[in-house]
Amino acid sequence: MFSSRNVPLVTYVRRTLVARLAIMATVIAVAMAVFAYVAEERMLKEEIVTEARADIGELVARTREIVAQTDVTPAAAFDRALGEFGATRRLTTRGKIVYAKFSGRDKAEEREYLDTTFAEHQAVWEHVHADGASASYTELPWVETKRIAKLLAVHAVLLLGDPARDEAGTAEIVFIPAPAVVASMKRKSVFTAGIVVLITLATTGLLYPVVLRLTNRLVAFSRNMQAANFETLSLLGCIVAKRDSDTDEHNYRVTMYALRMGEALDLRTPQMRALTMGAFLHDVGKIAIRDDILLKPGRLTPDEFEIMKTHVRHGLDVIARSTWLREARDVVGGHHEKFDGAGYPDGLEGKEIPLTARIFAVADVFDALTSRRPYKAPLSCGEALDILEQGRGTHFDPEVVDLFAGMAKTLHEHYAHKTGSDLKAELIDMSWRYFQHDAQTLI
Ligand SMILES: [Fe+2]
Structure with missing residues (x-):
């Protein structure tokens, strides 16, 4: 009796469903993409720290080796290791050490190195000499990722030599990953976020006909109930009128x-x-x-x-x-x-x-x-x-x-x-x- 009058309701249901699914899919896709991007960024930092640790580890290991073999002071060994390491020229595919500092028990032994060929070396210098830049560490090794002049950097303080012996000192190092490495990792982050968005939208698209079918059946059921109620109303009015x-x-x-x-x-x-x-x-x-x-x-x-x-x-x-x-x-x-x-x-x-x-x-x-x-x-x-x-x-x-x-x-x-x-x-x-x-x- 009322079916032809329910077309607008079905249209309304379909439009509302599409609108709500679109909003829901967009919200979920954006949230998932942000989550994926943040997770990738976090992994990127961890990978860069790993890269830095590898380079810094080599420098520290070489310093310890020199101390053990030649019985020179840690400061001298650090100097020599830096020389051998070619820090001033070292520009690998992974990145480079742009700042290094040795600190021993004797203040006079302190050595400081800055890669002046690095364009942002002044910012690095200001960062490591800023109040509290590396004062927050309580135990070694201490590593943190920082942005220096908008560039991702690894700032670390590591122990040199044997802490039980007098010659123990620390090496403070700033490592800058190569731009190509950062760009590649960024691309990976964006790609992952894009994949997440596509998967979310595709899933929503696949779910749409299922949800629409269920909703249509529910609406049809409700519509029939409403029609029956309306007819009951009309019937009761008619009965009274007849009587x-x-x-x-x-x-x-x-x-x-x-x-x-x-x-x-x-x-x-x-x-x-x-x-x-x-x-x-x-x-x-x-x-x-x-x-x-x-x-x-x-x-x-x-x-x-x-x-x-x-x-x-x-x-x-x-x-x-x-x-x-x-x-x-x-x-x-x-x-x-x-x-x-x-x-x-x-x-x-x-x-x-x-x-x-x-x-x-x-x-x-x-x-x-x-x-x-x-x-x-x-x-x-x-x-x-x-x-x-x-x-x-x-x-x-x-x-x-x-x-x-x-x-x-x-x-x-x-x-x-x-x-x-x-x-x-x-x-x-x-x-x-x-x-x-x-x-x-x-x-
Ligand atoms: Fe009456």
């Missing part, structure tokens, strides 16, 4: 009038849904009223009227059995209340009466007045409005009467002569959006 010798058209028109007023008042979706349900079910309690009273052609006696008034309580009792239909309680319970407090069943007054019930009361009376019944001819729109005006502030909310007065003529011309099936089709078109609202919240 009360009323017509389906009255239910449809009243609901349309009420919804148009609701739209004009900018009511929220739950209120619009409650208004629709209330309009259909307002007299559902008449099912419990005896035929001799319900169908009595003449005026009811006071006692009979008291019984008739119980249809409101019966109606509330009926809808209380359904969680879904319970939304109609404001209209069902309040549609015979009057603005001046003279109504029933609770004698509510003014704004104590729910807004949906105040709207419905105007719509219901207007349609009753302008409808043809076996016992009366229809009043014109103007005559009906005059009667509403007479009840303004007593029976009806004055603001709602004023609102309706401005739109009644157009609505009456549009709806008064429509057939039941046309009214029903338009009502479904109009109100369905309020009932599919829950389905939209599925995703």
Whole structure:
């Protein structure tokens, strides 16, 4: 019955799903890429430290060897090792030592070397002589990676010789990896991050049809439930109308009038849904009223009227059995209340009466007045409005009467002569959006 009207919902689901998956995939891809890049950077630093350790290790080992073989002081051995090592010229594919310093027990033995051929040698010099540059180490060897003049560098302090002997000293070294090594590692980091992004997007792309299929099935299930609920609503309204010798058209028109007023008042979706349900079910309690009273052609006696008034309580009792239909309680319970407090069943007054019930009361009376019944001819729109005006502030909310007065003529011309099936089709078109609202919240 409602399937053709659900195409927009399916489109909505698909668009929403695509948008959310795209956002999710982007967020995950960016997060994973950043994580991969940071991890690669970390590995890059570790690899550079390893490279530096290899070079520095060779220098330290050679210094120790010279000390052991020639019995020279560690300072002299360090000098010789540096000379042999060719530090001033050494530019391997891995990198080079641009600064070295020997520190022994005797301050006079201190040796310091700076590779002045290195373009940023001044920055290196300032770095190693800055306060606290290498003061934070507590045990040797001490190694850290630093950026000196934007270049990645390894700054290390290592022990020379045997610490148990007097000649033990330390070598402080700054190692700069070759630009080609850093560039290669950077490329690897970017490549890894790119691969992670591609894998994430590809995984999302593969998951999309699966998620869409599941969501569509869920939406279809929910849609069928909503349709069944809506049909139940229509059915209950129809049953009451049949029993009360009323017509389906009255239910449809009243609901349309009420919804148009609701739209004009900018009511929220739950209120619009409650208004629709209330309009259909307002007299559902008449099912419990005896035929001799319900169908009595003449005026009811006071006692009979008291019984008739119980249809409101019966109606509330009926809808209380359904969680879904319970939304109609404001209209069902309040549609015979009057603005001046003279109504029933609770004698509510003014704004104590729910807004949906105040709207419905105007719509219901207007349609009753302008409808043809076996016992009366229809009043014109103007005559009906005059009667509403007479009840303004007593029976009806004055603001709602004023609102309706401005739109009644157009609505009456549009709806008064429509057939039941046309009214029903338009009502479904109009109100369905309020009932599919829950389905939209599925995703
Ligand atoms: Fe009623």
